[in-house]
Amino acid sequence: MKTLLEMPAVRECAAVACSFNDSGCHAPAVTVAAAGAAASCATFVESSVRGGAAGIIGSVGACARTDCVHNTSLACTAPSVQIGPDVTVSDCLTYRTA
């Protein structure tokens, strides 16, 4: 059994408009959604409130992109992920289909 700290880290996030982004992701667990062709980070939020905790690096909590080669039972098995603008303003750029 793994703890959240062992879930795939968001090693880089270029969605700088997100409130959880402060030179990287600081959300405790992001959710990746299947939004059309995109693997969109559903945790992205623009707010005047600074999100997350400065002392942690974000990780993937759940992922609905079941066609991704890294997806098992709606969880991500990649060593880490990269997030940034692609189809939407904040997509999982590690998303790969077979």
Ligand code: SF4
């Ligand atoms: S790499 Fe695949 S399984 Fe992991 S978060 Fe991105 S889309 Fe989801």
